Amino acid sequence: xxxxxxxxxxxxxxxxxxxxxxxxxxxxxxxxxxxxxxxxxxxxxxxxxxxxxxxxxxxxxxxxxxxxxxxxxxxxxxxxxxxxxxxxxxxxxxxxxxxxxxxxxxxxxxxxxxxxxxxxxxxxxxxxxxxxxxxxxxxxxxxxxxxxxxxxxxxxxxxxxxxxxxxxxxxxxxxxxxxxxxxxxxxxxxxxxxxxxxxxxxxxxxxxxxxxxxxxxxxxxxxxxxxxxxxxxxxxxxxxxxxxxxxxxxxxxxxxxxxxx
Ligand SMILES: [Fe+2]
Ligand SMILES: [Fe+2]
Numbered sequence: 461x462x463x464x465x466x467x468x469x470x471x472x473x474x475x476x477x478x479x480x481x482x483x484x485x486x487x488x489x490x491x492x493x494x495x496x497x498x499x500x501x502x503x504x505x506x507x508x509x510x511x512x513x514x515x516x517x518x519x520x521x522x523x524x525x526x527x528x529x530x531x532x533x534x535x536x537x538x539x540x541x542x543x544x545x546x547x548x549x550x551x552x553x554x555x556x557x558x559x560x561x562x563x564x565x566x567x568x569x570x571x572x573x574x575x576x577x578x579x580x581x582x583x584x585x586x587x588x589x590x591x592x593x594x595x596x597x598x599x600x601x602x603x604x605x606x607x608x609x610x611x612x613x614x615x616x617x618x619x620x621x622x623x624x625x626x627x628x629x630x631x632x633x634x635x636x637x638x639x640x641x642x643x644x645x646x647x648x649x650x651x652x653x654x655x656x657x658x659x660x661x662x663x664x665x666x667x668x669x670x671x672x673x674x675x676x677x678x679x680x681x682x683x684x685x686x687x688x689x690x691x692x693x694x695x696x697x698x699x700x701x702x703x704x705x706x707x708x709x710x711x712x713x714x715x716x717x718x719x720x721x
Contacts, residue, residue, distance in 0.1 A: 577611025
């Protein structure tokens with residue numbers, strides 16, 4: 461099966477791109493299953509019920525989140541009512557929703573887990589132990605296991621992926637909004653990339669109007685963020701998973717504007 465993972469979809473431009481183009485992208489690359497990071501899809505960051513449902517209707521099977529899980533006031537309704545939206549597993553235990561989603565597709569059962577890092581991020585429980593706990597829980601329930609590790613530093617992401625090498629089939633990073641070029645298969649078979657990148661306006665700083673972020677770094681004052689305007693680039697990765705051998709055989713990066721589909 462071919463699995464597509466889409467990097468953080470940012471604001472109205474990013475989500476409109478996905479609504480309008482994901483079907484075409486999935487057909488072009490023969491995609492069977494699509495996972496997308498949706499933590500920045502609402503204009504306030506976070507996600508709304510309407511946006512989650514629209515992404516699912518556009519062909520996203522599972523939406524993962526991150527440090528912006530609670531950024532929109534609709535987060536409770538999203539996490540309580542839409543199981544295809546998963547939030548980081550290592551948030552406080554009383555947090556609404558689930559840290560993973562398992563789906564039986566008939567010929568193969570897929571599990572998608574979301575965890576969040578702890579370096580240059582808000583304090584949370586250990587992502588390693590939280591992921592291990594889920595792997596024990598779903599031991600006999602899934603044939604292909606995918607983890608979105610939402611974290612800032614390359615070192616934490618690499619350590620996480622290597623720790624789960626051979627235990628998860630696919631580990632990809634999100635959060636930095638910049639796609640890395642290190643897609644490869646680790647020694648024990650886990651396909652890995654440090655960051656999928658961002659599906660949003662490219663002429664920006666991480667999807668935010670670049671002038672605002674330049675001012676922020678230059679003056680050290682706080683400014684209200686505004687979304688950038690311009691051409692959206694799609695950023696994601698395609699994984700080939702062989703159901704017969706249980707191995708991920710390839711990991712390929714995608715990065716293009718609508719005109720490049
Ligand atoms: Fe993000
Ligand atoms: Fe993030």
